[in-house]
Amino acid sequence: MHRRVFLTSLLGASAAAAGLSGCAKGDASAAAKGAATEPLADKVPAGTALRIASYQDVQQLQFRLAKLPRLPFTVSSWVNIGAGPDVINAFRAKSLDLSNNAGIPPIQAHYQGFDAKIVAIGLTRRPNYLFATKPGSDIRTVRGFKGRRLAFSQGQAQGVVLLRALKRAGLEYDEVKLVPLTSNQFLTALQSGQVDVAPLANSQAPAYLKQYRGKGAHTIETDVVDLLNLLWAPQSVLNDPAKAAAIAAYIPAWAKGQVWQYEHPDVWNEEFYVKTQNLTPEQAKSITELANKPLFPPSWDEAIKWEQETADLLAEGGFVKKFDVSSLFDHRFESLAAEAVPAEYRR
Secondary structure, three states: OOHHHHHHHHHOHHHHHHHHHHHHHHHHHHHHHOOOOOOOOOOOOOOOEEEEEOHHHHHHHHHHHHOOOOOOOEEEEEEOOOOHHHHHHHHHOOOOOEEEEOOHHHHHHHHOOOOEEEEEEEEOOOOOEEEEEOOOOOOOOHHHHOOOEEEEOOOOHHHHHHHHHHHHOOOOHHHOEEEEOOHHHHHHHHHHOOOOEEEEEOOOHHHHHHHHHHHOOOEEOOOOOOOEEEEEEEHHHHOOHHHHHHHHHHHHHHHHHHHHHHHOHHHHHHHHHHOOOOOOHHHHHHHHOOOOOOEOOOOOHHHHHHHHHHHHHHHHOOOOOOOOHHHHEOHHHOOHHHHOOOHHHOO
16 A cells, blocks of 8 residues: 555545645645744633533543642533644644644644644553454464554554554555544454554453454553643634633643542443443443553653654655654743642643
8 A cells, every 4th residue: 555545544535635725825824934942821812712522521520530720711611532643634624723632633734734733741651552353363472463454543642653563563555554534444444354453552452352352352562652642723823812711721631530530440431431331330440450650751852763763664665755853842831730730640
């Protein structure tokens, strides 16, 4: 498969055409004329509102259970969206101002010509994903991926986890068959045998195995991590001083919500995994036992290095063009998450 077809296959021909012509040019040119370089305002102006991504209502639940202080701005909508390609489309449509994603979506947005910036960083030290096989599979190691059909989402965390795993196993891209899908299609592709392997989040695997382990499905664990858990926003949003101030006020709450979740696994298991995801208490516990301790570094140096390695890895495969990722980070926000949490959550 030619690497340049992924953009069209992931976003659809019409969306890709619109993004690469109209939207991308408009947003990038606007940013070039007035990049946000002014210091952040100390106070959020009255009447400011943000539309914030909250996949499966996680953020609202964290804030409610942690009893965090009221945000000093209006959240006009909590958008139930999480997949990187969907977030980029929502940014383009101006229906979303801020999103929580992994490291790949900002790289993909840059490749598509859409200007957006990273405003907060969390680090994950333990794997969030494992590889699940289709029912009846005989694959037991990543080396066994050779010649097989692998679910691949270029614009999502699952994509970089797969590429890093292949590189570590010494497999070239042309030794496997990358099937372009978005992560919400992975389970169906596995169940139907469209792909042999797909990277699943730790939270997805228990339910899949419960249904298909008896039919020969299993998982393959690796030590490959997806290092970055980040917040990012369109440059056009950051060019608005009021919205930039609101984002700066949101970042501490975002960090504190994750710390609360980590420190209260039993409550989170019951309120989220059992009540909203329909998992058993045992399944929920197996997920939280793999949870990463939240880490919000005062310096973004490690994150920038990792993001550059990821962009270079994608460029080596012809998925994007090589570029300097330092342009993706808005350093005005760099210390805000770390300052909001105890020292043990900063490194």
